[in-house]
Amino acid sequence: MCGIAGIFHIETAKPVDPARVVRMTDAIAHRGPDGSGVWTAPGIGLGHRRLSIIDLGGGAQPMATPDESLVVTFNGEIYNFAEVRRELEAKGHRFRTGSDTEVILHGYRQWGEDCVHRFDGMFAFALYDAHANALWLVRDRLGVKPLLYAPLSDGSIIFASELKGLLAHPLLRREPDVTAIEDYMAYGYVPDDACLVAGVRKLGAGETLRLVRGQPVGKAQRYWNISFADRSSNSPQALEEELVSLMRAAVRSRMVADVPLGAFLSGGVDSSSVVALMAEASGQAVKTCTIGFDVAALDETAYADRIARRFATDHRTRIVSADDYGLIDTLAYHFDEPFADASALPTYRVCELARENVTVALSGDGADEAFAGYRRHRFQHQGEKLRALIPEAVRRPLFGTLGRLYPKADWAPRGLRAKSTFLELAQDGAEAYAASVGVTPHALRQKLYTPGMAAALAGHRAEDRYVAAMRNAPARDPLDRAQYADMTIWLPGDILTKTDRMSMAVGLEAREPLLDHRLMAFAARLPVGQRIRGNSGKYLMKKAMEAYLPQDILYRPKMGFVTPISEWFRGPLAGQASAVAGGSAIARTDLFDLKAIARAAADHRAGLADHGRLLWQLVMLEKSLARLFGL
Incomplete structure (x- = not known):
């Protein structure tokens, strides 16, 4: 990496x-501590x-070809670089190194831009073709690796x-894009088709740009897309x-490295499956690591220990405090744009622990998106069945009225929080799912914005991105459409951004075999x-792994990394939440109603509402605005 x-x-x-x-590469030196060029x-x-x-x-x-016509x-x-290399050698190409980088040069010389279809991996690269006076930017199919670019006033494109890395160039103008702020407030991250710095673009997953x-700067071209249009x-x-054969091949291909792995x-199911298949392929004990919490309700180390013993791994565990909010400034630095997925905190800690012993670590990312493992997938599936049974003319007024009348009970057990469920059933499937993946609902965002912000948005609504993705998806079923939107928006924007930034922050390469x-x-x-x-979601994957994993590992409720952010804002971070409504960077943007923010913070402290995630969003936005724009 x-x-x-x-x-x-x-x-x-x-x-x-x-x-x-x-200067640009020095700004991202943490990504490559072993050398520069x-x-x-x-x-x-x-x-x-x-x-x-x-x-x-x-x-x-x-890396350049001997004549420096390609770099x-x-x-x-x-x-699969060894396989591609053998094919190229059979066609007469001669290699000077044993690296996968050189395969890109020879692959481009042999096949042109079609070479990208032959590469199996996670990658972002820029290839200069001197004969064509062209620069070719490429990003991998799922968007595991990031690549940003921007045009400058001197007629150059930087990436x-x-x-x-872009901000290190003195000609890059630093102005916030208010539509990206709306996107962030909706999702808790800035999606790949937006950027908080106006004028900066992100190459999308599975895209190339020549x-x-x-010649004028053209549009990026999509060379790969996931399709749900066919059925096995x-x-x-x-x-x-x-499935087991595909998983086994994906794991083994990602175990190739000349450094500790x-x-x-x-x-959980995903990481345990990866470890099981690594142990099957390895002639020595697999090195594994787990982060535990000092709060029993959040701690999963007992399950990890069971898997470690089952496969005789070289296992290390570290218990960290659930109150790990001291990492806020570190997160803000490494994400650049605001990022409010609080699981980034434990992700950083587990990467930090792994880096003490290895340089490459395999993760279980991707299975939930691929096999419908999120609870929202089940809710969407069940909700669409109900929508199909009740005519729209009855469903919309019935559930819309129930949703408006039912109290918002953040304090109640989950089964009694029916308000959002009623409101979603009143909508069509795409609108409902777009609302379910969000962090701060549209109605609440509208209350937080000033009239100036509302005018600047000019009708832009973050959820429309999800709605459009679902309605235009190459799919056959409503569940397909939800998963397609997750794979193309949520996966690269949240999950893979989190894993990339947190692993790279400590000089660790993370590989995701389940994203093959x-x-x-x-x-x-x-x-x-x-x-x-x-x-139960991920049904086939769980059935396929029954030969490897215990039933209670396969079928226990999903936990994931959990952080007690609501408690933080009623305790040690209460002051930070209040400061956002004072003389802060957010205050100086004139985009937010500071009285509304102050009310939300006060209601949260008093236990009248649960605005923990909203306050976390605002604190992370505050830090990004201050860092990026000096506000």
């Missing part, structure tokens, strides 16, 4: 100052920070793995066998009954 950055003059081939590229030519400068994983001695970057700077891993000198007709037994282990694109495509073809059965 690495960090990349660069400058491409798209109008004329102006000289590029190598020191400017160095810069390559420049008229109109182009490429930079690289290296975390050495493959070919430790010979994989330095930027690449690359972040990620191509897991980097993280926003802070920049040619002397195989028997359940055949599907189980195929291990795995995160929570004791062939495995994801297989899951998308599964009949709905093989994804959700009764009240």
Whole structure:
């Protein structure tokens, strides 16, 4: 894993100052602590920070062909590089290194832009083609690795793995994009088609962008997309066998490394499955690590210990305080844009623990999106069945009235919090699901905004992105549509951003075998009954892993990383919540109604409402606004 950055003059081939590229790569030095490099030519400068994983001695970057007609700077891993290399060698290509980076150069020379279809991995790279006067930007199919770019006033395009790499360039204007603030307040993260810094763009998952000198900047092109349009007709037994085979291959391909390798282990289905298949493939004990909490209700270490003993792993556990809010400033620095998924705190800690012993760690990310593992998937599936039974002319007024009349009972047991359920049943499936994945509902956001903010949004509503994705999805069933939206919006914007930034913060490479694109495509073809059965998601995956894992591991309720943010804002962080409504960066934007924020903070402290997630969002937004714009 690495960090990349660069400058491409798209109008004329102006000289590029190598020191400017160095400043950009230095800003992301944490991504590559093992080395750095810069390559420049008229109109182009490429930079690289290296975390050495493959070919430790010979994989330095930027890497060029002998005649320097092709040069690449690359972040990620191509897991099938040995196979692609053999194919290229059979066609007469000669390699000078043992790295996967060189495969990109020769692959492009042989197949042109079609080479990306042959690469199995997680990657973001920039390849300069001197003969074509072109820079080709590429991001992997699922968006595991990030790549941001922006046009500048001097006629150049800059790119980097993280926003802070772009911010190191003095010509990048720093102005907030209010639509991205709306998106963030809705989701708790800034999606891939938006950026808090106006004018900055993110290359989307499965996209490429070709920049040619002397031509206008065009649109990114999608070279891969997940499709739910087809259904497998195989028997359940055949599907189980195929799934295990795909998972086994994905895990084994991600165990190739020239440095120490291990795995995160929570004791849940996903990470336990990865560890089980790693143990099967490894000739020595797999190194695993787990973070536990000093609050029993949040702690899963007992489950992780069981899996560690079952597969005789070299296991390490560290107990951390649930009150780990001291990491707030560290999170704000590494995410750049505001990021309010509080599970980033324990994710940072488990990455920190893993890095003490390994340089590469496999995770279980991706299975919930692929196999319908989230509770909201089950609710959506059940809700759509009910919507199909009740005519819309009856359903909308009936459930709409119940939703308006039913009290908002944040304090009540979950089964009694029916207000949001009634309101969602009054909507169509796409609108309801878009609301369910959000953090701060649209109505509450409207109360928080000033009239100036509402006018600046000009009708932009964050949920419309989810609604459009679901309605336009290549899908056959409402559950397909929900999963498609999650895979294309939530997965790269939240889950993979979190894993990338937190692992890179400590110089650790995280690999996600359950995000293998062939495995994801297989899951998308599964009949709905093989994804959700009764009240259980990930049905086929759990059945397939029964030969490896105990029943109580497979079928226990999902926990995930939990942080007590609501308690924090009634205790040690109460002052920070109040400060947001005072002389803060948020206050200086004139976009938020400070009295409404103060009321929300006061109601939360008094226990009249649960605004913990909202207050966490506002605190993280405050820190990003201050860092990015000096407010």
